[in-house]
Amino acid sequence: MATVKINGKEITVEDGTLILDAARQAGFEIPTFCYQARLSRLGSCRMCIIEIGGQKKLQPSCVTPVMHGMEVFTENETVKSARASMLEFLLANHPLDCPTCDKGGECELQDFVFKSGPRRSPFSESKRRFHDKDKILSPVIIKNHNRCIHCERCVRICDEVVGRTALGSIGRGAKIMETSFMDSTLDCDHCGNCIEVCPVGSWMSLPYRYKARTWDLKEIDTVCPYCATGCQFTIGARNNEIVRVKSKITTGINKETLCARGRFGYNFIQSEKRLKKPLLKKNGKLVESSWDEAISFIKQRFGAGKKTAGIASARHTNEELFVFQKLIRDVFKTNNIDLDSRFANKWVTSSAIEVLNLAAGGISIFDALKAEVIFVIGSAISNENPITDYLIRQTAVDRRKTLILAHPRRFKLNSSANISLRYKPGTEGEVIKGITDFIEKGVFHGNVVGDISQVGEKFKNAKNITMFLGADILRLDNGTNVVAEIVALKGLLKKAGKNIIIQPLFDRCNQRGARAMGIHPLFLPGLKKVKENGMDCGEILDAAKKGEIDSLYILGEDIVSMYPDAKFAKDALSNIKFKVVQDTFLTETAKTADVVIPGASYAEKDGTFTNQEGRVQRLRKVISPVGNSKDDLDILCSIGGFAYKSAKEVFDDIKKEVLGYKDINFDALDGNGALVKGHGAENQGSRVKGQGASEIASASPRNDTSSNPYLDEYPFLLITGNHLFHSGRLSQNDDVLIKLLAEPFVEISEEDAKELGLTDKENVKVKSSEYEAVLKLRVVKGSQKGVAFMPENFDSVSVNQFYKKGQGIARVKIEKQV
Amino acid sequence: MLTDNTIENIKKALTKYPNKQSAAMDALRIVQEEAGYLTEDALLQVADMLDMPPPELNEVATFYTMYNKKPVGKHHIQVCTNVSCSLLGSEHIVEFLSRRLGIKKGETTLDKKFTLSEVECLGSCGTAPMMQINDDYYENLTDGKIEEILKGLK
Incomplete structure (x- = not known):
């Protein structure tokens, strides 16, 4: 612990606390631009400079840790005048077009200048000017480079939190631009987190543009209706019309972040197509x-x-x-x-309820992420639960932790994973059993791509393990078997004295x-x-x-x-x-x-x-x-x-x-929010062992690929799920989200594409015994061979038409469109 | 599109570095040496080879003035205009060259012989003002000296 004196007030904080945080704890406000709690420290904007007793130069408080006995001044004349000078420099190139800027009224630069800035500037040269017209970078994002103050929050959040690294700087010095690759149209997650963290009006939301002044909005805090991560956000409405959704750095597990669905998926509410009468x-x-x-x-x-x-x-x-x-x-x-109506049957869903222990109290995701080993199976988490993906990514940066992702598809979070496992849909149980067998006997069987023994070693060496189970498992006819394997693995690990948390990843709120x-x-x-x-x-x-x-x-x-x-x-x-x-x-x-x-x-x-x-x-x-x-x-x-x-x-x-x-x-x-407590109904409907066992047997696995007559003709196993920009069939009615992705597609691995002589973005014919359709192909490096994915969000090609009841996972063939 | 030769050379360069991203600057140098400048396609291809997000590679490419983002003439004249050179008259040198070649800074002559650029410090402050033409330094510049140099360039 270190005791420091800030503006004469003594405060004791943990060693290594930043002066900025200590001062804020002591109740002193220090202005910042480049500092953002969850991002890496940059220390570039110099707004947070303070004076430390005995040191001649002012120091940036966002990168300087406290030392015991330190005396800090955050409000004296030296600091105040330095702060005003920093603002003067920023304003030298800022266009000051506040009357036409969407950010006006909630702009950090505006607020700080109003509070502590200079009222005049001797700067008489012309301002830097990149363009006259703002640049539309995506259907939801518009950029004004002239207003930028180069705090690089946008670049860092895109890289460190969202994991896309779609943004970077171009150029150097006064002419630097924080923007997309080559300042051209963005092909990214369109999450708009760059807009959210921008302290000025440089990044802006295109759908909200010129819709309202911030002080005219009626703002209400509520919760996102898409996936089950449960992000908090604030809806801004004007004249009984919703004009924007924004996140708040102070609330929710998501804090300042949201995904494209949450941030831009409010337009369906006022859609023409809404039902208005019985x-x-x-x-x-x-x-x-x-x-x-x-x-x-x-x-x-x-x-x-x-x-x-x-x-x-x-x-x-x-x-x-x-x-x-x-x-x-x-x-x-x-x-x-x-x-x-998507799930396999009541035995699968009830056994999942049991293994996920939904009858017990809730566990905060932050507690779940404290484990040394984080194992995710059955969810393309980057698409289904984007904000959980952000939280896991930020946790996985810690080198003492191991992130293991098991899924047939490769997705964004894979780039942060320590171990990636690939398997054929329907064989989730084999993956889990492989891990159990390895821990128990040192050997395992099964057709899993990836190093199960390495996963087993990580499980063996960890004290705390968190498993995330995705909703994919609920859709498997043999889901109860998967659950039974998870129960077996959990039992084994528990016996070895480890703490196991099993958390669900659900795709509906x-x-x-x-x-x-x-x-x-x-x-x-x-x-x-x-x-x-x-x-x-x-x-x-x-x-x-x-x-x-x-x-x-x-x-x-x-x-x-x-x-x-x-x-x-x-x-x-x-x-x-x-x-x-x-x-x-x-x-x-x-x-x-x-x-x-x-x-x-x-x-x-x-x-x-x-x-x-x-x-x-x-x-x-x-x-x-x-x-x-x-x-x-x-x-x-x-x-x-x-x-x-x-x-x-x-x-x-x-x-x-x-x-x-x-x-x-x-x-x-x-x-x-508030975490629920236990319902006092644990272990009532034991579906996994004992009671109900015969029912499980009757829902026998239908993933026996060897004996399937369709296999030769239809070599691909079809999996479906939400696309990052869509949720169920609701979002296709949103005229902004539909601009981000208007058409369904079929995704296969690079290996398969090579074998079939197909290339990315070409039109292909997808055929099952029930249905056929022409779709655009997407090729992904590193996905499981023999698996095709289609988003289930479009009426135009309704994925469930490929399925036949009783066949389990649908099988399709993919051919060149001639 | 990168030529097979360029790709081969980048692959060779990769073996010299602890990880792929460390080879970014070397890879860009190789591309530039063979193609003269960096195109968007080349950057994307290199980024793919280095497992690097394209915007990050672009940061490297645009930070250093030594990487050309546009085609340059046979002789690329790069005048340093940082503090030391500036104090000793580099602005005049840029203006002189501009007049002499009939192009503004950042431009190339119609015969594609000369390109005039303003660059950041080249680390030769002791012999300011100075410029670099292709890979060679020309120091302690005066108008007369520049005339001589230009005459020597074919």
């Missing part, structure tokens, strides 16, 4: 109706006693999902309720919360076992096909587009007599419905999401629902006849039934 099917056509008519129609047709079921999407709030399961279970009297709310055919709220097992999504569709389902309530889920066999899903749904779809857009599923009711988007309602860590965060209403659409909670309450008036009232009821939420105060939830 629709009723009359004479085979959906026609607009009044709310009263729609609700009474549903009440009349959707009654108890009939064979009913409900399927919900994990994009809904805890409160809506809780009320939804109440509607299905209490009013319609059935346990036929499931979440999402409230997947974890939805399970806790009882959106599962086997679990009630709080993950208590049901008395009588319900049907999962696949079983509901099977029953529907046989004509055994009378009515189905679909809350925000697009089954026709997502269920792995589009034709089957459509057929099955057409056999259901009465279908209600509640959604924000007229999805393929909604088109088949008898009643379509327009729900609200994330910015139009209140509630809570629980992210993958188990962190409960507040979603806040910013604008009123567009057109005649309504808050989803209101709709569900009026159909079910529940008396809840607000999300808070529902939350109070959740607290009674879901024990882990008991101590959470809805109104007090701030930017950091």
